[in-house]
Amino acid sequence: MTSMLWIQSGGCGGCTMSLLNAESPGLLPMLEEAGIDLLWHPSLSEETGAEATAILEAVCAGTRPLDILCVEGSLLRGPGGSGRFHVLAGTGRATIHWVRDLAAAARHVVAVGTCAAYGGITAAGPNVTDACGLQYDGRRRGGLLGEGFAARGGLPVVNVAGCPTHPNWVTETLMLLAGGALGATDLDPFQRPRFYADHLVHHGCTRNEYYEYKASAEKPSDLGCMMEHMGCLGTQAHADCNTRLWNGEGSCTRGGYACINCTAPSFEEPGHPFQETPKFAGIPLGLPTDMPKAWFVALASLSKAATPERVRRNAAADRIVVPPTIRNTGKS
Amino acid sequence: MTATAPTRRLIVGPFNRVEGDLEVQLELEDGRVRAAFVNAPLFRGFERILEGRDPRDALTVAPRICGICSVSQSHAAAGALAAAQGIEPPANGRLATNLILATENLGDHLLHFHAFFMPDFARDAYAARPWFGAVRERFKATQGSSLRRAVEARTALYHMLGLMAGKWPHTLTIQPGGVARPLDARDRVRLQAQLRSFRRFLETHLFGTALETVAALTGADDLDRWRTEGPAGDFRLFLALAADLDLAGLGRAHGRFLSHGAYPDGAGGHLYRRGVVVGGTPHPFDPAEVAEDHTNSRMTGRDRPHPPFAGSTIPDEADTDGYSWCKAPRLSGLPAETGAIARQLADGHPLVRDLVARDGGSVFSRVVARLLELARTVPAMEGWLQALDPAAPWCATAPLPASAQSIGLTEAARGALGHWLRIEQGRIAGYQIIAPTTWNFSPRDAAGVQGPLEKALEGVPVGDEGGASLAVQHVVRSFDPCMVCTVH
């Protein structure tokens, strides 16, 4: 059996709420089938109060071996380094202290969600609570556990980043860890599992034809590509949202709104309104990943000129107003 | 024990199976709770995060306050922006928004009952009760058969959110002018099929009969009959254990209820009416009567009440008197309870009115109101789906004013949620949020008046169990607390 403990701090709980939507199999059967013994989870377990604290203490003392520690939510260091913006209920002790001790006892440490990975939304604006991630403070390595941290099993913190995380990013990471199949090279430079972070949200986006012709949505509910005006970062966002899909057949772009690159450190401070594309001389500032600027500009003006009427008109409509022509691709 | 038994003080927490972290300090005397002090131990500062940003960013930031009522935060933000812009969504936008919000709310009710509330009755302390075997088989934490089926049913239900809202939680589909995701006729039949499956789940496993039969219940006598001769299902099982443990006699608060009104009908009203109910009498709700008191919260500004448009969120780091990060919202200077029970009371549903007339708000009536709402809301959603017009528009747009002051009111599963927005020079100058559990789990105010949970815990029998008392757990969870919204 692989033992697992879950702890929440400065987040919204949405990664757990999302996780409960895991499918084929669902979360609870998946844990059983992967041989994962859930020591305690704040939203699911029977034990409460002193019983729960006793489990945490036993893990810290080493009397209950811990294979996987999952942390959800940012780590709040304030005020003044005391951590008292979150004192774990019933314990009188700041959660950051609990997390440091639990992380030292665990074979693997998993940051579930962008908050626990990098600080996330809680670290936005003035960051009143001095929020950070387990091993990152935004894009900077460090965070609560420090740059040099490696869990007993040898891996640094595994950052299952996302706001929220896709349920199956989490279940698949847990199954890989339980099966001993996740190594250091399976993590990208921000320590995210490559199985989802080596894809781009742009891959599989239903708006790709609009993208090709720079036929753009101008307002919410338009069908066009959302890169030019609506703030979409899908060409730069590392995640497989448009090939894996969410809650059945969804994704941000399919839901009609921009990808805000929620798997990335510092996504919470894009430096412009989330739903608006910043531009310089009419050209979006954030270019598609790995694309040279001169080429982007050249291709964009070329493809804009070549935009088929159908694509141009549909892009700024809330339904298909011009259907594609039917071409005979058979022999006769 | 002598007649002058000493008061015992103890700290209970972490409370699990609530959303977020919660601690309660209890003073016990003669085996009962003499006083309770509720502490929301986590502060993140969302109101400060929002200040200074482009107002539209509220649509991205506010939902992330809460992973369980994310859509309601989104709806309140969109409502505040719409009011500032002076726009109304077209009918499709309103209907789709209602559908998205109702889906979240029903999923929350389902999860609360099966995974948060009921597992306490499957604990060994109840092993001698006649219903225990069935309850343990169906509701044991993480394992019960009904619990697992409900998690699956919620996952399937939330496919409606994948389709209508892209993903859940933290969608950006809901906009001030409507929704960003148009729906066509095929989307509608797919959604109808998904909703029918959910109806079938409720009718087969939870109620054992048609939702309409549940919605037609009129009083406590009906429930008594259901308990003895009603259809087999988890509802009947709950009625049996509730009668055995007298959950109707447990957890009464102040008896003042607030609902912002849920699911706008496009004609200025709501599916579930807006209003305040005190002592069984309905009153209109006036947002101008709302103010927050900081006396016992670890916030500066203790000298005065804070109407939300003039509200502030400055944690007092040197504070030693406050016992919660939660502020104390008051309506006309007094606390109010919110949730499904308040919604159904304000809407005048005869079943909830009768239950509250007999025993006040209690563990029992809070849970019944939630289950009733599952039965009442699904048929309403079926009507909204039918009313969608795939040929009509989905989203209106309008420029943002450089300065404005506006309110967005909605209802999360657990009650009244309000956003108070101030825009100056095109940026957010003030953003105050009062969430359902801010109302329900507020600390004492300047007059020493307890928050609803604090009041509801007074007198709860704990026997020799002290902090391990299950009665305390039942009362706390009967509010379906969301602690991450409470302080935000």
Ligand code: SF4
């Ligand atoms: S909407 Fe975003 S993800 Fe989709 S094609 Fe355009 S840039 Fe790519």
Ligand code: SF4
């Ligand atoms: S599409 Fe972008 S914003 Fe949406 S979940 Fe994926 S990475 Fe996050």
